[in-house]
Amino acid sequence: MPATIVEQLAHFTTDTQFDRIPPAVVEECKRILLDSIGCAVAAIGEPKGRIGIDYARAMGGNGNATIMGTGEKASIFGAAFANGELINALDMDAVVPPGHVTPYVLPGALAVAEARGAPGTALVEAMALSHEMSYRLGKAMDYLRDTRDGKVSPPPVYGYSSTVFGATAAIVKLKALPPAVLPNALGIAGSISPVNSQVAWFQHAPSSTIKYLLAGALTQAAMTAAHMAEFGHRGDIQILDDREYGFPRFIGTRRWEPGHITAGLGVDWRFPTEQAYKPYPHCRILHALLDSLTEIVEENDIAPAEIDGIKAWVEGFVEQPVWLNREIAHVHDAQFSIAHGLALGAHRIPPGKGWQDPDLVFGESVMNLMCKVTHEVHPNYVELLSGHAASRPAKIEIQARGKTFVGERRYPKGSPSPESSSLMTNDELAAKFRRNAEGVLCSARTDDVIDTVFHLEKLGDVAALMRMIGPNDERAAGQAR
Incomplete structure (x- = not known):
């Protein structure tokens, strides 16, 4: 029998190796990481960021994963929750179809990478596959900017729940679990993904501070899917193939074009073509x-x-x-x-x-x-x-x-557009990072983070990078190299 979509995504995850990822994709992952760290540390005093941190603390216990901007350690579950909320708190984080992706797919990967002492190359692999997978799923489904008969045609049900597949795949990849675990993890992820409630949020103002989808909640669904598969649960590997009863139906998309998910998967990397960065903390x-x-x-x-x-x-x-x-x-x-x-x-x-x-x-x-x-x-x-x-x-x-x-x-x-001036350069992203890091990281530490991220392939242990992302402490500057 032909492989299901879940099985093809699992194979893509297993087959993604650093030396096979195009340099432009590696570069985009570095840019996303630097931008996300900056957005997170800027938000430690913001209401949504503080609540995410408080909830991570309420989850209890010391751990071996860092809550960015605080220097505090939490479990991988707590750190992933807090960091997802921090990245998205100012609404200044990077966007790519289906919309906000990074706050959902990066935090779990970052926490697991730190806890396992993974190298920077492994984090790049996880980021690349999770963003590519999320982008392709987004292209297969309804999109906010869809048009029909010459008019805008916003979907009646919409959201970013499909990012749960990429988020789960990244965690399993970094945990180095056996290949047989992956299809089950992805099948479980589809079954427990959060609902697509974003359109309700559009319609109810003043709006819920949950926003379009609570980042921390999706990180927990991905963590659950990865661990349940590791411990022996079986997932629904047909969940993306069954339009009548599967994920397309219960997640609410009108449009389902699975060719966008599988065509050229692993060969044609597509997400960088629409990866955008936000100069302003506004929609x-x-x-x-x-x-x-x-x-x-x-x-x-x-x-x-x-x-x-x-x-x-x-x-x-x-x-x-x-x-x-x-x-x-x-x-x-x-x-x-x-x-x-x-x-x-x-x-x-x-x-x-x-x-x-x-x-x-x-x-x-x-x-x-x-x-x-x-x-x-x-x-x-x-x-x-x-x-x-x-x-x-x-x-x-x-x-x-x-x-x-x-x-x-x-x-x-x-x-990225036909107008070259619209692209945000590495220097411009670094300048944005410096503004966001003011008052949290000292200048020497800020420079170290920028240098380390832009040379991520040389980083032997992601934990060294995470040690830099804490409150001002001149002694910590340069510690990661």
Whole structure:
């Protein structure tokens, strides 16, 4: 009988070896890792980050895996939970279809790699296969930016639950379990994946701070699947082949095109073509607008008090409560509101954890300017989106000093696109990391983390890297090399 999709994914996992991974994929994994560490350490004082840390502590016991930014050790289960929440807390982490992937697939791999003393090459293998697997599953299913008959067609059920397969595969890979364990682990993962509740989150504002999917919860499902298979549970290896009763049906996707999962698997690495990075701690839908707004206010030295109005043309699928919300009741709400995000961006605060400062988020100047923001759907959204996957067409007009200042973008900063300037370079990612690490890591330690990650293939033990990602301590700088 032909191999099931689960069996093919298991074979891909086993067959992924560092020396067979294209250099461009290795480089992308390093970039994702550095960006994720920076997002995590920046969030240790943020509400969502603190709650993740507190829950890891509540899970009990000392362990041999690090909660990033704290220097605290927890079990692999606790560290994975906390680190998933930390990476996603500011909503500044990298994105690739189906959306946020890294907060779900990296934390378990990182915890197991540290606990087992795995080399950097093993972590690259786990990151590469988990991101590739998640991307391919995302391409096989409904997507938020799908169009139909020339109009946006957002799915009625959506979410990132399919990342549980990549997250589980990465854990099993790093635990070096027998190949026979893998199909069972993936089958179990599909059966216990969290529900796709993201569309409910879109519709209910002010929104739940769980967001689209609690990162910590998915890391635990992946950990459970990997360990249950290790201990002898049998998984459903037909779960991705059965459209009528299997994963496609119960996870809620209307579209199921499994060829995207298996075609060229292990030969054609696809996720780097759409891997994007976020300069701003705000939903990606606003980034092209923020790029234009920032350029206008900085080049013309426009103060918030001088602005009489801001009008934006936005992506078509965002006409939903979570983005339309103007009731900013929690700093979390500021990560998604169109009106608030543009009002805050006009204040020219360097992007980072400062955007979540309650004095700024709820400040009179931001709240007053928010009332002057209007928007409508970009008229050429569907046409431009169809032309290139990185398209996020945006136009903005700022009324100030009796003039109208206009800015337009098709590709936001951080995306690979036909415009080379939109790509975030390694130097730019390092600069973002330095901003995020301020106040947590000393400058020497920050430099060590950057250097170690960009030379990850030379790292003999991931635990050495994790020892650097703690509170300021000059003595620890350089310890990993």
